[in-house]
Amino acid sequence: xxxxxxxxxxxxFFLSSSLIVSAQNIPGNGRISIVIHGGAGTIxxxxxxxxxxxxxxxxxxxxxxxxxxxxxxxxSSEEAVVSAIIVMENSxxxxxxxxxxFTNSGTNELDASIMNGSDNTAGAVxxxxxxxxxxxxxxxxKNKSAHVLLTGTGAEGFVxxxxxxxxxxxxxxTERRYRQLMNIQKKPTGQxxxxxxxxxxxxxxxxxxxxxxxxxxxxGTSTGGMSNKRFGRVGDAPIIGAGTYxxxxxxxxxATGHGEFFMRNxxxxxxxxxxxxxxxSLAEAADEVVMKKLKRMGGxxxxxxxxxxxxxxxxxxxxxxxxxxxxxxxxxYTFIYQVE
Amino acid sequence: xxxxxxxxxxxxFFLSSSLIVSAQNIPGNGRISIVIHGGAGTIxxxxxxxxxxxxxxxxxxxxxxxxxxxxxxxxSSEEAVVSAIIVMENSxxxxxxxxxxFTNSGTNELDASIMNGSDNTAGAVxxxxxxxxxxxxxxxxKNKSAHVLLTGTGAEGFVxxxxxxxxxxxxxxTERRYRQLMNIQKKPTGQxxxxxxxxxxxxxxxxxxxxxxxxxxxxGTSTGGMSNKRFGRVGDAPIIGAGTYxxxxxxxxxATGHGEFFMRNxxxxxxxxxxxxxxxSLAEAADEVVMKKLKRMGGxxxxxxxxxxxxxxxxxxxxxxxxxxxxxxxxxYTFIYQVE
Numbered sequence: 215x216x217x218x219x220x221x222x223x224x225x226x227f228f229l230s231s232s233l234i235v236s237a238q239n240i241p242g243n244g245r246i247s248i249v250i251h252g253g254a255g256t257i258x259x260x261x262x263x264x265x266x267x268x269x270x271x272x273x274x275x276x277x278x279x280x281x282x283x284x285x286x287x288x289x290s291s292e293e294a295v296v297s298a299i300i301v302m303e304n305s306x307x308x309x310x311x312x313x314x315x316f317t318n319s320g321t322n323e324l325d326a327s328i329m330n331g332s333d334n335t336a337g338a339v340x341x342x343x344x345x346x347x348x349x350x351x352x353x354x355x356k357n358k359s360a361h362v363l364l365t366g367t368g369a370e371g372f373v374x375x376x377x378x379x380x381x382x383x384x385x386x387x388t389e390r391r392y393r394q395l396m397n398i399q400k401k402p403t404g405q406x407x408x409x410x411x412x413x414x415x416x417x418x419x420x421x422x423x424x425x426x427x428x429x430x431x432x433x434g435t436s437t438g439g440m441s442n443k444r445f446g447r448v449g450d451a452p453i454i455g456a457g458t459y460x461x462x463x464x465x466x467x468x469a470t471g472h473g474e475f476f477m478r479n480x481x482x483x484x485x486x487x488x489x490x491x492x493x494x495s496l497a498e499a500a501d502e503v504v505m506k507k508l509k510r511m512g513g514x515x516x517x518x519x520x521x522x523x524x525x526x527x528x529x530x531x532x533x534x535x536x537x538x539x540x541x542x543x544x545x546x547y548t549f550i551y552q553v554e
Numbered sequence: 555x556x557x558x559x560x561x562x563x564x565x566x567f568f569l570s571s572s573l574i575v576s577a578q579n580i581p582g583n584g585r586i587s588i589v590i591h592g593g594a595g596t597i598x599x600x601x602x603x604x605x606x607x608x609x610x611x612x613x614x615x616x617x618x619x620x621x622x623x624x625x626x627x628x629x630s631s632e633e634a635v636v637s638a639i640i641v642m643e644n645s646x647x648x649x650x651x652x653x654x655x656f657t658n659s660g661t662n663e664l665d666a667s668i669m670n671g672s673d674n675t676a677g678a679v680x681x682x683x684x685x686x687x688x689x690x691x692x693x694x695x696k697n698k699s700a701h702v703l704l705t706g707t708g709a710e711g712f713v714x715x716x717x718x719x720x721x722x723x724x725x726x727x728t729e730r731r732y733r734q735l736m737n738i739q740k741k742p743t744g745q746x747x748x749x750x751x752x753x754x755x756x757x758x759x760x761x762x763x764x765x766x767x768x769x770x771x772x773x774g775t776s777t778g779g780m781s782n783k784r785f786g787r788v789g790d791a792p793i794i795g796a797g798t799y800x801x802x803x804x805x806x807x808x809a810t811g812h813g814e815f816f817m818r819n820x821x822x823x824x825x826x827x828x829x830x831x832x833x834x835s836l837a838e839a840a841d842e843v844v845m846k847k848l849k850r851m852g853g854x855x856x857x858x859x860x861x862x863x864x865x866x867x868x869x870x871x872x873x874x875x876x877x878x879x880x881x882x883x884x885x886x887y888t889f890i891y892q893v894e
Contacts, residue, residue: 334818340705361814362814364787372785445709445711447708448680448705453795454793454818456795477676478676479674480794480823483820492831
């Protein structure tokens, strides 16, 4: 083999192995389990510092431990999902809750959704500006209203009526996110162009899927949406079937990525539908949807998911996805890049 | 057989035949076709007058003719869907556009969505108050933005920027709808209770699915939502996969009914997913989703749909659904009740 051919083979080998590793499938142990993500995108080692890596992993671990502890206490997967998402919403690291990106007009507009796989009930909020933990609001819509999706000031009125305290919009101000907005707005690019650039401030949605001691699955997702978004744009995070889905009979899924592709492809539900109708495994279904369908269309992003046996899939078609899982006491595993 | 047994058999026969008739499946002729609905619910002959029936059917026929003419002229199914929905949006008879119901606070907030089955692109608006034809706004989002769903004043800003004229909110005032709101608000019932009552002013969403000369399928849905709705509630109509879905490889679907059940079940996409993954027919898939799944959960409503061969299904689990189809020149067929 010539030197050139050998080099090409080597490159191909690494390319293919990196593709394989970007679908991390953990066999289920049939016990309580939790899997989380903190967004997918062009997350490269070259743009990271060891300190930054550590800071991200710390929050992921904390969220896993809080969620796992909830499950260990015999509480429901819905409660575990909410408790773990709150940890990430309260951290300024992720694009959800406190760390939400800014809209084009300098506001923060947050979306979240939750679904319970035991009875397929669901709740979501979109475009809220004064709710500290949107995932709690989504859960409130699910459990205290006859609705699935409440939006804007209407959603805020609903949670207020149900005795949730609102925060000042200034709660969501972080210098880092504001600087990101200023940087985007300085560039002479249209929104369309921005969409095609994989900057780290674009993604960062958080999501959790959990399996509790009763075998019930729940999934939830929370986001600040797209940085510099305009026109009341709503992405996949608050859309049941696109960003979030849960059904005990198949799986729970939380998605993250270029929302519009996830909406048009019903990514979260499609994985469940493939398991149900084609009778394939979670890993196969996630691979089909994320690594084939979405990739073909140019829809960057990923999902975390688990089924009733605790089989876990963390599958993404981008260079990185903040992610982790925990299905044994004191053993949270967290990852950032494709190959670790 | 005793007299009693005979009577019971007779009743069972009529019950079962009425159930069969509520799934109207028309074999495809492989040519241009259009199918529409104007909402499903407790539409009973006893509450109707011949004049009212005639008035509803007149608009349905007009919408079918306009849509069919668009297809006949060789234009796309997307254009046919838009043209037919505009006819129904401009009529005060249906709960969409001009005839939209009022929210709890006396405003009109409209939702619409459209999807093109040739490339799975989609657009939607939710909670808009000043757009005369929300289906045109949904199409504009699809064709002129990088987004799928724009909401509220943001969506209005987007269409304005793209040179669509806005109307005064008072355009949507109709005495009939306002009286309905007053009647609902007089009653000492919570929103939860209202949801469980099948009043004719609850439903009335409109939707169209069309197949054009190129074999492309498109689907669209438009609604004023639930009468007396609060908290920025958004139903299934603007949600891709719930109220609207189209894919040339399977089918196009527009749904109408108790939105929350349609969202949790991803009704429109689920029918397509069953055809794709279980390899069953459109009629079988529609029956499975609307007459079994939804019915079991108590989710009242229906769908109109067609596949690439022009096979049409109009399936609903309520006493009536305003509906019709046209797949031959000068022959629009319209229906209201289960048994006609």
